[in-house]
Amino acid sequence: MTTLLAFVRFCGIVARASLSNPPPVRRIVEEAHGIGVRSLPILLVVSAFVGTNLAVQGYNAFAPLGGERLIGMFVALAGVRELAPVMVAAMVAAKAGTEMASQIAVMRIGEQIDALEVMALSPHWFLVTPRLVGILLVIPALTMISIFTLVLCSYGVAVYQLGLDGNDFIQLAAATTRPVDLLSCAAKSLVFGAIICLVSCFYGFHTRPGPAGVGQATNAAVVVSAVSCAALNYVLSEVLFG
Amino acid sequence: MTTSTPDDPIIRLVDVHKRFGDLVVLDGVSMGIPRGLTTVLLGPSGTGKSVLIKHIVGLLEPDAGEVWVDDVEMGRASMKQRYAVRRRFGMMFQQGALFDNLTAGENVEFPLRYHRRMGAAERRRIAAEKLALVELPEVYDRPTSALSGGQRKRVSLARAIVLEPDVVLFDEPNSGLDPMTSGTVDALIQRMKEQLGVTFVVITHDIVQAVTVADWIGMLSGGHLVAYGPTETFLQSDHPTVRAFLSRKLPEGT
Ligand SMILES: Nc1ncnc2c1ncn2[C@@H]1O[C@H](COP(=O)(O)OP(=O)(O)OP(=O)(O)O)[C@@H](O)[C@H]1O
Numbered sequence: 001m002t003t004l005l006a007f008v009r010f011c012g013i014v015a016r017a018s019l020s021n022p023p024p025v026r027r028i029v030e031e032a033h034g035i036g037v038r039s040l041p042i043l044l045v046v047s048a049f050v051g052t053n054l055a056v057q058g059y060n061a062f063a064p065l066g067g068e069r070l071i072g073m074f075v076a077l078a079g080v081r082e083l084a085p086v087m088v089a090a091m092v093a094a095k096a097g098t099e100m101a102s103q104i105a106v107m108r109i110g111e112q113i114d115a116l117e118v119m120a121l122s123p124h125w126f127l128v129t130p131r132l133v134g135i136l137l138v139i140p141a142l143t144m145i146s147i148f149t150l151v152l153c154s155y156g157v158a159v160y161q162l163g164l165d166g167n168d169f170i171q172l173a174a175a176t177t178r179p180v181d182l183l184s185c186a187a188k189s190l191v192f193g194a195i196i197c198l199v200s201c202f203y204g205f206h207t208r209p210g211p212a213g214v215g216q217a218t219n220a221a222v223v224v225s226a227v228s229c230a231a232l233n234y235v236l237s238e239v240l241f242g
Numbered sequence: 243m244t245t246s247t248p249d250d251p252i253i254r255l256v257d258v259h260k261r262f263g264d265l266v267v268l269d270g271v272s273m274g275i276p277r278g279l280t281t282v283l284l285g286p287s288g289t290g291k292s293v294l295i296k297h298i299v300g301l302l303e304p305d306a307g308e309v310w311v312d313d314v315e316m317g318r319a320s321m322k323q324r325y326a327v328r329r330r331f332g333m334m335f336q337q338g339a340l341f342d343n344l345t346a347g348e349n350v351e352f353p354l355r356y357h358r359r360m361g362a363a364e365r366r367r368i369a370a371e372k373l374a375l376v377e378l379p380e381v382y383d384r385p386t387s388a389l390s391g392g393q394r395k396r397v398s399l400a401r402a403i404v405l406e407p408d409v410v411l412f413d414e415p416n417s418g419l420d421p422m423t424s425g426t427v428d429a430l431i432q433r434m435k436e437q438l439g440v441t442f443v444v445i446t447h448d449i450v451q452a453v454t455v456a457d458w459i460g461m462l463s464g465g466h467l468v469a470y471g472p473t474e475t476f477l478q479s480d481h482p483t484v485r486a487f488l489s490r491k492l493p494e495g496t
């Protein structure tokens with residue numbers, strides 16, 4: 001409870017620091033680039049294989065009922081709307097979130113954050129703002145890439161392995177996924193990105209001293225941000241997709 | 243207890259109390275730091291010397307008491323006022339606090355980059371000049387992680403003075419340095435004080451350095467400032483902790 005309060009206070013400080021000074025553009029570009037490049041390979045691989053298995057399991061579920069044509073719809077509903085955004089959040093939390101938490105925790109322990117303060121630079125502005133803006137720039141794109149990869153791979157499995165009709169797949173998938181659904185996915189991912197960044201930076205800032213502290217902070221960052229995103233996904237889906 | 247007050251303090255601590263959980267670190271410390279002079283803070287390890295100077299720049303806030311820098315009380319000051327005060331300060335942390343992802347030179351350039359409008363070449367020139375002052379011109383492009391402990395300290399020192407601040411706080415500038423380099427640091431402090439009128443607050447365990455650079459000396463022990471005054475007065479103090487400290491470090495007697 002006190003942690004939650006401290007977190008809210010932290011977000012307030014970040015918001016104020018981010019708005020009170022022009023953002024450090026160079027640092028934002030660095031962060032966005034770093035987050036994107038680091039998360040992309042693992043994201044491609046995981047999205048591809050989630051896509052393949054979605055097709056296989058969709059087939060297993062619908063084929064006995066004679067509904068194997070519905071796979072396209074199933075992939076669009078489960079994969080595009082739900083799995084891809086949460087998967088991207090989990091991967092970004094695992095790659096970028098942990099790195100944010102550990103980097104900032106090390107800076108806290110090494111008194112580098114105090115050094116920033118003494119140099120009259122807000123550490124929130126210097127350390128959190130670029131990461132936040134960077135992640136918000138990158139994560140919708142990562143989500144779209146993940147969706148594309150996932151659909152492509154499940155299409156491949158459906159057509160070439162399961163021998164289904166490709167046109168059916170595309171028509172049903174396209175009918176189920178309106179453009180506004182993709183926008184909703186992007187919106188979801190923005191929320192997730194903000195949570196991952198703020199939670200990870202928060203744990204970094206509030207680390208306990210010593211190397212054990214860095215480990216704990218990193219661990220807490222990924223667990224809390226991934227769980228929050230998964231839980232929030234339920235709420236967001238209710239709101240966005242009804 | 244024998245403590246005096248300078249005529250024109252730039253910094254004033256008024257009855258500062260600080261505890262961490264059950265550990266009382268500062269138990270009512272009052273002291274004035276004289277403007278344009280060098281004040282040395284002595285004390286056994288773990289008495290709160292680092293904690294004390296962190297109060298001066300507002301990195302820590304007292305549980306009770308006040309910290310004044312000229313006419314700003316750091317506890318009540320807005321963030322903006324606090325940052326304005328800090329822009330007048332340079333601080334060298336006990337562990338250096340260098341940014342690991344930058345080179346030595348970039349660390350020294352760092353304050354210039356954010357607080358001065360100047361081109362990259364100009365920045366580099368000034369940073370190189372400061373690194374030369376601490377006798378490390380050759381480390382400019384070396385990553386911070388490749389520096390020795392003593393080198394990190396001196397790079398940190400160069401960073402602390404790069405904006406030519408009014409007040410410089412050094413937390414054990416000499417620990418980990420060989421005697422000859424320590425002499426360089428002492429000379430640097432003397433020169434900056436005389437030429438630029440900089441106020442120094444130096445924490446040290448090195449009694450030779452203390453006697454060399456100090457205009458005023460304070461002894462922090464058991465949460466109290468047990469002795470504080472101009473160097474000659476301090477050295478005459480008959481407080482047992484001061485005597486013990488001086489006799490152990492200076493067997494010849496002073
Ligand atoms: N942020 C903190 N949280 C909890 N305890 C702290 C904190 N900072 C310092 N302390 C404790 O306060 C006491 C004084 O610490 P400080 O670093 O000021 O000592 P010091 O006089 O500088 O010693 P040294 O000469 O060894 O550097 C120590 O017992 C330390 O453990």
Ligand SMILES: [Mg+2]
Pocket residue numbers: 291292293336413
């Ligand atoms: Mg100390």
